[in-house]
Amino acid sequence: MRDPVLDRDSFPSLAEPHRRALKLHCYRMLGSAHEAEDAVQETFARAWHALDGFEGRASLKNWLYRIATNACLDALSRRARQERVLPGQLGPSTSELPPGEPDLDFPWLQPFPDIEVGELADESPGPETRYETRESIRLAFVAAVQQLPPRQRAALILADVIGWPVSEVAALLGGTVASINSVLQRARGTMRSQYGIAPGSHRPPPDEWQRRLVDRYVRAWESADLDGFVGLLKEDASYAMPPWRHWYRGREDIGRFFAEVWRLYGGFRLLPVGANLQPAFGLYALSPREPIWRAHSLQVLSLGADGIDGLTMFMKPLGPTLFDEFGLAPILHA
Template identity: 55%
Template sequence: MFEVMTASKAEQVAARTNEAFERLAEPLRREIKLHCYRMLGSVHEAEDLVQETYLRAWRGFDGFEGGLFRAWLYKIATNACLNALEARKSAQRVLPDQMGSPAIGMPDGVPATEVAWLEPYPDSQLESIADDQPNPEVRYAAREAVQLAFVAAIQQLPPRQRVALLLCDVLGWAATETATLLGGSTASVNSALQRARETLATRYPEGRPLAVARPSVAQQRLLDRYLRAWEDHDLDGFVALLKEDATFTMPPWLQWYAGREAIRSFFAIAWQSCRGMRVIPAAANGQPAFAVYARTDADPRFTANGIHVLTLEGDRIATMTLFLEPRMFEMFGLPLVLEES
């Protein structure tokens, strides 16, 4: 009888511990995932690291000595990310325009699938994450710090500089708190932070990305025209939406294009092999996005083609990043084959 009662009591204690852990940890899951994404540049890797983080935290929860649980969870997640980056062949994920000069002709060869490409982050996974940070140490608003160009820029930082910038300038941690997490001195954190800021200043001369507001009424009309131009294969209408110096990248292809005429020349040829498109509005990295389905002579179905992420400047499109990777559709909750209505 004693053994049965003891086992029952142990189960009750374990149940209360699990309940306490879930109550503290689950509301933080999405922001921890976003932190891992910023560190790693990959939604798929971030998902794996969140699972690892929560498993480590659950196993160590009995040893949690109080204090701020959120900071403790970030410490576990950050160390897991640093370990993952150390195990990688390259600590960076990139976009094509970070690897060379713009192309002139059409791509030749095959996509560079061996390159670790940056991935887009679905806006649906940003829901319920606080959009405002009252901490005066925060340098980047939440929507700025998730922009595709910003995430691409911080991937160029060494991992510990990346940590210092994300914790101090994005999350608003003090240098002393960051030093405790990294196991170093406050001076070393301030030094890493200064170097990270200097590197970003070459990308953002004004010290930060341009603020990204939600599309205005005029910009929403621009996006509607983009959708129609793609579905109608209206090359002139599409090119008219671009800034004169617009850029276009399409990982996993290394080639990228700069300027209206270069982009026009590419799509004048690329669209010839397509026999129809369906375009679905989406959102990624706090920016307008579309999921594009295409069909060809070889396959009459509308199958997943790419996720388009756009940067708007005024009444024109400044950048287009086309992620030509069908598996990303799953991240956006979209099917690989579109049922025709």
């Protein structure tokens, strides 16, 4: 079925339904929801100016994906660092409290709001896909993709996530089918080492047991039950807190860190939001000096079959800047 006739009058109504899919694509490429939104705006602007050249040989959706991919590659070429990272990718874990100040100038990977995903997570994968849509939105997956050079990144996302034939990827990125297959082979090798989940592996949505686990997690935080919180972690769980470079591995070190930190606050409240199709919360902290709950951090949980695999907390001052796009207020009054 051909797309309706595309002209300047019809373009806004025909292009707008693709906005969410394009933003998610740009997020995978760029690692930032803010930058992804900018890239989508750039995509629509470029498409508007190029309308006279659209001949309908490709679908409107694929044409927009081509433009968005090029917009992202251009954005990456202007960066000093082309990848965004999480602390665990920068060095070994520690057992010490972090000294000094957080690294605010570093390009940290950012979470993606579930409200921006909508029904995309339920799309049927194309015949060329190697990763399910749900899997390809996870924070750890996007962090691994960020380790790829831009050309490999684009090729892997287009072929293995969106499901484009290699011939179409080659037409977009330039080169032969054989050369793009070589690019994909290198990208897939990096993903195996960085991510560790085999393409095609099925990670089911959270089940009832995991939902109860998340409920217990919230109760532990809001009642300052440190033993209860630590008991929900898997033995080898990880905890990271960008924009700090420090991160922790294992119940003992994580528990020791929070034992020092929790005593500095008068209490916590967690509001559920959802990020990267994982359980997530906006954390508000109560100062012992005033009865105001202030935005503290945005938490993203990774759940295993028998406990919490990992906790990433986007801390102050980075975390509160993310609250607005997750629909959270900066202050809750007691």
